[in-house]
Amino acid sequence: MKRHALGIYAACILAFLHAPLAILILFSFNAGRFTIWEGFSTRWYTAALNDPQLTEGLLNSLIIAGVAAVLSTLIGTLAAYGMWRRNAPWLSGMLYLSLVTPEVVTGVSLLALCQWAFRFLHLRLGMHTVIVAHVAFSIAYVTIVVAARLRNYDRSLEEAAMDLGAGEWRAFTRVTLPSIAPAVAAAGLLALVVSFDDYVITSLVAGVDSETLPMVIYAMARRGVSPVVNAVSSLIVVAFGALILLSERLQER
Amino acid sequence: MHVLELRNVVKEFPGQRAVDGVTLALERGGFYSLLGPSGCGKTTTLRMVGGFEKPSSGDVFLNGERVNERKPYERNVSTVFQSYALFPHLTALGNVEFGLRERGVAGRRERAMNALELVKLSARAQRFPAALSGGEKQRVALARSLVLEPQLLLLDEPLAALDPDLRKQMRAELKAMQRQTGITFLLVTHDQEEALSLSDKLAVMNSGRIEQFGTPEDVYLRPASAFVAGFLGAVNWFGDAGVRPEATRIARERPAEGPSRRASVASVVFLGNRVHVHMALDEGGRAVAELPRAQDQFREGDAVWLHWNAADEMRFP
Numbered sequence: 001m002k003r004h005a006l007g008i009y010a011a012c013i014l015a016f017l018h019a020p021l022a023i024l025i026l027f028s029f030n031a032g033r034f035t036i037w038e039g040f041s042t043r044w045y046t047a048a049l050n051d052p053q054l055t056e057g058l059l060n061s062l063i064i065a066g067v068a069a070v071l072s073t074l075i076g077t078l079a080a081y082g083m084w085r086r087n088a089p090w091l092s093g094m095l096y097l098s099l100v101t102p103e104v105v106t107g108v109s110l111l112a113l114c115q116w117a118f119r120f121l122h123l124r125l126g127m128h129t130v131i132v133a134h135v136a137f138s139i140a141y142v143t144i145v146v147a148a149r150l151r152n153y154d155r156s157l158e159e160a161a162m163d164l165g166a167g168e169w170r171a172f173t174r175v176t177l178p179s180i181a182p183a184v185a186a187a188g189l190l191a192l193v194v195s196f197d198d199y200v201i202t203s204l205v206a207g208v209d210s211e212t213l214p215m216v217i218y219a220m221a222r223r224g225v226s227p228v229v230n231a232v233s234s235l236i237v238v239a240f241g242a243l244i245l246l247s248e249r250l251q252e253r
Numbered sequence: 254m255h256v257l258e259l260r261n262v263v264k265e266f267p268g269q270r271a272v273d274g275v276t277l278a279l280e281r282g283g284f285y286s287l288l289g290p291s292g293c294g295k296t297t298t299l300r301m302v303g304g305f306e307k308p309s310s311g312d313v314f315l316n317g318e319r320v321n322e323r324k325p326y327e328r329n330v331s332t333v334f335q336s337y338a339l340f341p342h343l344t345a346l347g348n349v350e351f352g353l354r355e356r357g358v359a360g361r362r363e364r365a366m367n368a369l370e371l372v373k374l375s376a377r378a379q380r381f382p383a384a385l386s387g388g389e390k391q392r393v394a395l396a397r398s399l400v401l402e403p404q405l406l407l408l409d410e411p412l413a414a415l416d417p418d419l420r421k422q423m424r425a426e427l428k429a430m431q432r433q434t435g436i437t438f439l440l441v442t443h444d445q446e447e448a449l450s451l452s453d454k455l456a457v458m459n460s461g462r463i464e465q466f467g468t469p470e471d472v473y474l475r476p477a478s479a480f481v482a483g484f485l486g487a488v489n490w491f492g493d494a495g496v497r498p499e500a501t502r503i504a505r506e507r508p509a510e511g512p513s514r515r516a517s518v519a520s521v522v523f524l525g526n527r528v529h530v531h532m533a534l535d536e537g538g539r540a541v542a543e544l545p546r547a548q549d550q551f552r553e554g555d556a557v558w559l560h561w562n563a564a565d566e567m568r569f570p
Contacts, residue, residue: 159305160338162325164352164397174351178342 021237028230044231054232057216061196064127064212068134069192075135076142076191077184081172083143084150092147098140106137107204114205125207133205134198138191145190145251149183186250189243196240254317256281256404256437257302262311264297271297273461274311279405279439284431286440288448289458290484295441298458299407302439303332316404326355330405331398335413337390339382345369345393346378352401368400369393371430388419395427399434406431408440412447424451445485449473457481479569489540493568498543500565503530503551504558513560516540518551532559 028045032038048054083091098106110133114125123129157179161171177184199214206215213232220229255278264272272294279285287295300306301313304325313320320328331352339348349365358364369375372392382390391411398406411427412420428451431438442448448455449469456466457480465477476482479495488495491514507513516532519539523546530542530551540559551557 154336154338156334156336156338157340159303159325160332160334160397161340161351161355163303163332164401165326165355166351167324167326170355175340179340 024230025234025237028227028234030227033227044227045235048228048231048235051228053211053216053220054213054228057211057213060127060210061213064130064134064202064210065192065196067131068138068195069188071131071135072138072142072191072195073184073188076139076187077146077180079139080143080146080150081176083147084153092143095140095143098137099144103137103198103200104204107133107201110136110201111204125205125210127207127210129205129207130202130210130212133201134195137198137201138195141194142187142191145187146180146183149180149251153179182250186247189247189250193240193243193247254281255279255314256316257439258314258317259298259302260312260314262298262301262308262313264294264301264306265309270461272301272308275458275461275463277456277463277466279437281404281437282435283453284428284438284440284451286442286448286452286455287458288442288445288455288484291443293458294461295443295458296409299332299409299439299441302405303330303407304328305332329403330407331401331403332407332409333391333394333398333411335410337382337394337414339385339390339393339397341382344379344381345374345385345389345396348382348393349397349400352397356401364400365396368396371399371433372396372426387415388423391415391423395430399430399436402434403436405437405439408438410442411440412442412444420447427451449485457484459484476567476569482567482569487541488567489542490538491540495567495569496561496565497567498529498541500561501540501542502560503532503542503544504560505555507558508560511560511562512566513558514540516557516559518553518555518557520553521551532557534559 027035027037029040029042030037031041031043079091079095082088110129114129114132118124153176158171158176161175162168166174196212197214198212199218202212203215203218206212213236217229217232220226257277257279259275259277262272262275263270275294275298287298289295297306301308302315304320304323304327308321315328315330325332339345340351343351346362346365346369349368350361353361353364366375366378369378372395374389374392374396377385377389377393380389382393385393391414395411408427412423415423424447427438427440440448440451449472452469454466454468455472456463457472458464459480465472465481467475467477472481473485476485479488482488482495487498489498489501491512494512504513515535517535519531519533522529522531526546528544528546530544532540532542534540542559
């Protein structure tokens with residue numbers, strides 16, 4: 001009896017969490033324009049892939065998320081390693097601060113930074129500012145994932161490498177990095193996802209040439225619910241669901 | 254020239270003095286041990302020799318050269334870690350080749366295979382550490398260090414993680430390997446039997462200091478302090494005289510000469526080739542005598558005389 005109740009409870013919660021996504025995906029295949037089922041069709045997928053605004057937004061998003069993920073993984077991994085070597089708990093405290101800061105505050109502060117910096121540099125808001133902003137907020141995610149792996153990492157492995165003649169950098173690249181590589185890859189995927197996903201910060205620091213996919217979708221959705229949005233959103237759900245699963249699998253290794 | 258010399262080495266950690274003025278000199282080619290209870294500073298001492306900790310004061314010399322400031326990779330010593338610290342992403346062979354590659358040695362494959370042969374593990378060369386047993390990991394760790402032909406091999410509780418049978422076997426092999434290679438071994442252990450059976454000389458440590466440095470016979474038979482006497486084996490205390498159980502005898506009648514005490518048998522423990530007779534002294538306190546099995550004629554409750562030769566007494570100021 002108790003087991004049944006728990007099972008039903010779990011099913012309800014899962015339904016509550018995922019029913020909206022299921023409905024979204026269902027109606028993305030609807031032949032009609034409204035939320036009345038009129039038959040199966042892939043016309044909205046065709047329309048989405050032929051929409052120049054959407055494809056440009058997707059391209060921008062992929063470039064930004066790709067570059068930001070690589071840079072933040074590099075910086076975040078080295079940061080986690082440095083904190084692990086130095087045993088600096090207050091530094092990791094500051095990282096959590098950057099995670100809990102409301103996005104709109106982060107966005108406004110980054111915008112303020114850009115405007116201040118532009119007084120000295122002949123630059124304008126654009127893709128580069130979006131990339132800088134994304135690197136800034138992704139570093140914390142990367143660092144926390146890598147730091148969690150390093151906590152279980154046997155320090156004597158690195159000592160053994162140095163004992164056998166490897167300098168500090170060689171010990172890191174030849175022993176520590178291969179050992180934590182799955183976590184680094186997972187962190188990189190996570191950074192890719194949070195960067196691709198971001199709307200608030202991006203919309204504040206983006207220029208005219210750097211509209212990302214979330215910004216395009218948001219603008220479309222405000223003009224009225226178009227099934228094209230459903231189609232694009234479904235594609236994103238599937239692609240990123242797969243990435244997150246991959247990231248989880250890597251973290252378990 | 255001593256292969257290793259420590260001069261008044263001190264290591265302080267916040268709120269604690271782990272090593273408190275250790276002085277020690279090791280001759281080339283010997284088998285040495287640092288023996289002591291956990292927290293006595295023996296591992297910290299070893300880590301300062303390996304270059305993983307810097308002394309707070311005092312000096313470390315390797316082959317007459319002061320090496321206080323040298324990094325682990327700038328010293329010709331190698332450590333076998335307690336956890337073995339094998340690289341999980343490399344095979345046994347890859348682990349053994351690691352140091353040779355870092356040092357740019359030619360003929361790596363052959364040397365590494367020879368080292369694996371020395372530890373009788375050639376058949377496991379292509380296995381990853383996860384697929385090796387505890388004893389096999391231990392052998393790979395040894396081969397990985399020995400292949401570099403260090404002046405000094407440091408072993409941090411190398412047998413602690415093995416089960417008892419394997420431990421005895423590896424003990425014999427360690428000794429044989431040391432004799433075969435001629436490399437100076439310095440072993441850290443809290444197991445007195447291990448230290449006594451392996452070492453040419455051992456240093457008994459307590460609270461960050463060396464209480465005695467000598468041959469196994471010296472420290473067991475002529476301990477320099479009550480701590481050393483008690484750490485290396487059981488002691489029956491009669492005032493300020495200590496007597497080992499195997500030097501303690503039992504008689505029904507009062508012996509004509511020599512020191513003796515009245516006691517009653519509290520329990521008799523059968524240990525196969527010998528028996529332990531535990532006694533309560535009439536004057537208060539307890540004592541144990543280790544006797545050959547043939548003498549097993551005492552029963553619980555028997556009133557006896559416990560006696561010993563004055564020459565077997567250990568006395569400390």
